[in-house]
Amino acid sequence: MTNVVNVWFKKSRPQNDGPAERASSFILLADSILKQSGDDTYVTGTLKPAIFKDLDYVVSTWSDGCFDLWEEANGVHFYTLIVMRKGLIHGANFATRNGDNTRASTYTTTANTLKTKIDTFWSSTYITVTQSLTGGVQKAGYDVSTLIAANSGSLADGFYTPGSDKILATAVVIESKFSSLYDINVNAPSYLLGTAIGRYPEDTYNGNGNGHKEWTLAGQVKVSSITLPFFKKFDTATVEGTVYKVGTAAFNAMTQNVALGANKFLSTVKNYALTNGSMSEQYERGSGKSTGARDLTWSHAALNSAARAKAGAPSA
Template sequence: MVPADPAFDAWMAEEYAVATTAMLRSVSPTGLVRVRDAFGQVIAPKRGSVVASPAPGFYDPNPDYFFHWLRDSALVIDALLLLIAEGSVSRDALSHVDDFVAFSLALGALDGAELAQRRDYRDKVAPQFQKYLRTEEELAAVSGESILAETRFNPDGTLDVIRWSRPQHDGPALRALTVMRREAMAPAPAAGCRRAMADLLRADLDFTCRHWQDPCFDLWEEVFGHHYYTRRVQAAALAAGAAWAAALGDRHRSARYRTAADALGEALAGHWKADAGCYAAHLGRTEADGGPGADPDIAVVLAVLHAKADADAHSISDPGVQATLARLEAIFAGDYPINRTADGALAPAMGRYRGDIYGSGGAYYFATLAAAEFYYRLAAAVRGGRPIRATRDNAVFLERMPGFPRLAPERELGSTTDERRAMVAALLAKGDRFMATVRRYTPASGELSEQFDQCTGEQTSAKDLAWSYAAFITACAARSRLLRLMATA
């Protein structure tokens, strides 16, 4: 049994409620208006849009995140689906998903060439901000399928005219995964919504299938090349898409998706770097790209979580992914002053990668919560009978788990009931230590920003980041599912 900690459980319940309410403020925020004076814009969000942060900011110092990111919006809607499935919000909230699908389809009809030809948007931009506009040539190329390579849009359903890191290819794959999860839920979508979902899925999956070999910017929008995160969610989307297409009788699409998913699996294997003891987040980057290099990156952990991958290669059960997380824990434990002064009840506050300079270069709520969710989900897999394979690669990961069986090369841990119980308890305790770290650096209001400072623990960067709330919801739900499993005979 799990030792009771009423104060911890009460905080989890309170923060879950705060996160739910706060995240929903970013979904279809039609009551908000964003005036972006420097660019002459008045943005009134449409139903179905999802803003990364509803808080105003103009890099003063908080960033302007009042945009509909393809990636962030898919993660938020996915967390909403989980809230609905868990009964935390009414199934009436499925209307938000229907609106999200309709909004997403409308984005696909945008025409950058028409906008570039009009040029009227340029006349509204203050002279000192003209340099931040996209070129007319770049905008003119944004039409048809290339719309899906856009990183973000204005939540009023218009193209973003500000220079940014493009193209980016993880968004369509993540959106496809989210829409397929909605299709599998009860009640089934109405006929019109189901047709809209099918249209969006075909567009997203076809794009992913055609462009998975193309380099793009990573999820941090910093490095151009081939990325573990992008490839992992693409592989998951195409594998699920192959089954979806087969169920519709579309054997041609199903075969193409399956072939691409298998090829992506082979490509992902090339990210393993034995000398570094981790999966490389990026391949094919150039010196001019800047950003992180061979050091481990939390993007690898996020990749397997967002792909909902619990078994086999490139999942929470993969010794290489476990090794990557262990290296990240060691790096941030030493690099961040707040971790060097933490007591033994806390796990390290986690960042993105060593040397990060964005914002305060600090710890991220969604990164620390990702570590918690990883341990909860691994514990659930072990509780369900999946062993953990001990290898040279994950030796450090396993050695840092008090209560685990003694190591033996290539041994499968968890082969007996007693071993499994000890391992599940240890993994749960480790996840709780990461949650305790989040608790330590969450204000009494329960508000979650993007980062908290690595020296002071004070919140920094975007306020009320929807992704931070979504990450809390998914981590908390993973813990709840684990406890339910542990309560069964």
Template sequence: MTASGTSLERWGDALVRHCAAKIPHAISATSLVKERPGFGQTVRPAPGSVLASAASTELDYFFHWLRDSALIIDATRLLIRRGIDADSWVRRYHDFVHFSLGLNAIDGRALVAAGGFRERARADHLKYIRPNEELSAVQGDRVPGDVRFNADGTIDYFDWHRPQNDGPALRALTCLRFADDGIGSAAADALIRGDLAYTARNAGAPCYDIWEEDWAQHYNTVIAQYAALRHGARWAEARGEAAFAAELGARRDELADLLERYWDESRGLLRSRLPGGENADEKALDFSLILGVVHAGLESGAHSVADPRVRTTFLWQQAMFRDTYAINAGRSSGIMFGRYKGDTYISGGAWYISTFAAAEYHYRLAVAVPNEREEYIAGGDAILARVRQFVPASGDLSEQFDQTTGEPTSAEDLTWSYAGFISAWAAREAALSQAGA
């Protein structure tokens, strides 16, 4: 290995350890208290909750998102495989399962009947509270689509874009992967069944996207649902639940057909949404599509990393961010990635989760396409070597880094950013292991 490669190796191993040390601050953060004076609300996290960010800043990410928490917990599975504090991570997983099951018992009617939450809010904050009719509807099979919850396990009564249907599918995938690794329980089985049932009922239905902005049929959501139903059907079949497996399989096949509709032959790319949705042209190359492919983890075939249509779409996105971000100017490799063209959220810059996912995409391709392995490993390493320049010496990861200066911006200590690096580095190790086999 070259000197530069050895340096990347040391840096990556050190950052994995740092990420592994940071994530516990967001899981079961029972020592923290969040005060929201404008709403007269105090939140004390419960065991098993996962904070999107434990940092106390102007941006309020002190919530348990189903999406974020599923991806974060999935990354801890990779730490267990590495033997990093394995027993503690297994305990945290079981706490997460029990907390998640508790969320499913939420009934918004109880909050409305008890009242008081509007009276405690300042007058200028009342406009941010959901109508009673909407809150009362959050019960039973509506709960998993409610996107995020207070970290104490109570309903989030703030106005937000709902429903979002990727969270239950991603949570099912995470728990199924834990089960594959021999880590499970009756409680985990119950959570899996509930999430798969929700995913089957809502498969392909329009909802809000991963960025919580637009209403459409989003590729990112659909591929997560497809992967969960595909894995779940096998899981149910192995347990002798033939009728449930058949139901999941039927919905899986419907989603397989739906995924084919995202290919735009005239433009030579996979569209991020159907029928287009708001800002369709600007977001045609939404990076959520590649995130979806990576999170779904399909090993081969249609909509896997090796699908030529996915590879072509990735190249289009790479060119877009190369031409859009000043930090990418003049570069042919080591491109930094964001969300979509024209993004205006905070700095509208590069995201750590996107950039790490782009590296992971290369490493997964290295495994899926062995005859081009070295090329793809080099491509992933170029991305990580470059993003290293925009990771503070502390190793602390925010949500974004500025597209011109590279300075960290947006939410501090984004737990998903730490999980994203752990996942990317594990994919790199898998690619290198196969290369050395």
């Protein structure tokens, strides 16, 4: 069994989202330690070297192919680039605070280059998932990792944030791909449950809610040609150019309908995935029964992130 596991990990490495995500987490930890105790011994001696090592790696490898977060496709991935950009921007600020202006400049320059590259994943109707595929799973590109990227890898700058146009457009396209694919979606009472969504439609393995806050801070949300299919789900009378302004009945009705739609997705998770507080890796598309790894950390972390976003405190 050990040999099988080792072969699997060798086949699905490198996986370059990890260093960027680790750096972002360590920066949060470092800032928290300094804020609470003011003692920078552990930060300076342990965390800072690790943060810079990870981000220096990102600078030198971001354009290289690697495996995606599902460990299935080798190429250049939207999700990986998004979390890399976040890590580098956090890292540039961290480097500046620690007097390393050379690294701060390098991280900022690379983050700007990544921003340009990330925009090339937009296909005019949805965000594609992988470019320069050299091996592994081939798929059309409708992958929920693009939405996960917005939730866990975006910053408060409007660039592929959960409430941004291209993420909303991608969300409605992905949902449409799954609406008739799984038996539990075809047979589900639509007024109670949202669409059960898998990783991507071709997946054969083992057999959302910060937008309102974003719109409120902006003062309004405008329907574009890109987001029209999304908003029509919640207001059939809407047209391109419609502006929902904060404080109006139209804005309140729209956001309420979007919230109800989001709650249906959480109800779907509760109905199929959550059993006595435990969540497995997946639930079956036909029966809805839990399957895969028991008590998977990712599943619980995703639910916690969704709950925090619904409460108005999304992950940093």
